[in-house]
Amino acid sequence: MSAFWALVRRDLRLAWREGGAISTTLGFYLVVVAILPLGLGPDLNLLARIAPGVLWVALLLSALLSVDRIFHNDHEDGALELLALGPLPLELIVVAKALAHWISTGIPLVLAAPVLALLLNLPAEAFGVLLLTMATGTPATSFLGALGAALTLGLRRGGLLLSLLILPLFVPVLIFGVSAINAVIIGPSPFLPSYLILAALTLATLALTPFAAAAALRLNLQ
């Protein structure tokens, strides 16, 4: 297990020292959310009603921007092949790297969401549930993103292809994440079923994608 945590720590330290990637992702999140009211007009009631959806969609797009670097650098400099030869099974390498991505990018995005929610006039009672659903849903986006990154590793225009492959897989997370928040603000549907399904989606993603992503990595390492 020490090899696993060592890999997570290494990825986190790399993300921290590089720094640029995280701030770019956060900047993108801010710009997407800020640009929408300019297109929709300043009607605060309208903004409040669509805020959960806007915040979620923008978060997914921002996460998508950052996932292609999960394996990219390690693949370029050959570190990935060394890792694959090491004691850790490829599946756990995927888990470690996706986990590091979630900690370094997912959590900052989640923490930024309430600040951006102020811009969209999200009702006060929804802030807690906004944080809760996003914290629950974002691990799924990191793991699905890792799968997409593994599939498109080393391809030209890989980033664009990645979006096409992975955005449809984000749809369930988006639907249940938004409906859980809307349940609290607008009602009348109950909060718990949507939230439970969101949690189930994340767990199922955590359990299944490492195998698929590891299989895709094996293809690239041959």
Added chain:
Amino acid sequence: MTQTEGLFNRLANPTRFMSIAAAILPWLTGVTVILFAVGLYLTFFVAPPDYQQGETVKIMFIHVPAAWLAMMGYSLIAVSSIGSLIWRHPLADVSAKTAAPIGAVFTFLALVTGSLWGKPMWGTYWVWDARLTSVLVLLFLYLGLIALWQSIEEPSRAGRAAAILALVGFVNVPIIKFSVDWWNTLHQPASVARLDGPAIHSSILTPLLVMAAAFTCLFFVLHLKAMTTEILRRRVEALRMTQVARAAAE
């Protein structure tokens, strides 16, 4: 080697497959044409109007078979994907690759006809209920597979990458099927494939089943033809490569 394995291997040999496909295709094409002729005749001249929907019900004879084949096409891709991941068989790759565009077209057809049917009956072209949304996601999955095939040049690598994606996306197929039972949707529940027997009167069910058979045959005609074309394309590619290699050696 057991006898069944021997049979499997012989069928899976691309050359053998080509000759079998060449023998089957004309017959299958003929059957498809006849089924369509009968099906369309039944649709337009025999099938009665529905007690509620009147003549509009005829859209069903295209919509329902297209939707079935959209799901069957994806299932076929999933099965082929298992074949190409476990046995690494080139024919399974070819089957998965060529089924994707055909499945995508049937999905698109199901969405468009459903939308045209929805306007007069439901009063809207589109609603975001569970059935419609999950079928739209199916279309996106098909498009993703096609894009992945196009971006990776080496066929065997592309085949296995697409196979992994196809198997992940297969989760969507049961969701489409059961969406109308799990959630209350605007789309009505299943009429034909249900435990207590079809809820369609035989005078409407018969044309529907004939059309479904015609669509299924059409799918396989297109699929077999596309598979043989793809095999030939790969051979031409291989020949070209050896020519280039030879020219470089001289």
Added chain:
Amino acid sequence: MTRKQRRGVLIGVCLAVLGVAVGLVLLALDDSIVFFYSPSDVAEKQIGPGQRFRLGGLVEEGTVKRGQGTFVEFAITDTAKSISVTYTGLLPDLFREGQGVITEGKLGSNGVFVADNVLAKHDENYMPPEVAESLKKQGVWRGNDKK
């Protein structure tokens, strides 16, 4: 641990996580997520005025009153409770008394549902009109919409 044992543990953990996920979904489906609410749901969940939701059920027999232009007033029932609905606009072909419909809008303060969209829901039964007639005569008609 050998590589093989490790793999076994990995797969075991993943199956356990999947099991929990399935459990959560089953728990969630108990209280199902809905596309529309029936009049009984509205009473039970005490959905107040001003909340936007979809109301679905059968158009109650004998309640459809057409007003000026395209204004129409009718009641939606699930046979236990019913709610009056007002709507201005074009109705789908299938709209008629006894038909399943789904409407979108808000409850007014007087308890009348003001719809801005009416969709007709049709059931999974298809048959020629003569068959429908004879089924009705024999009294084995299964009803339009069970919901």
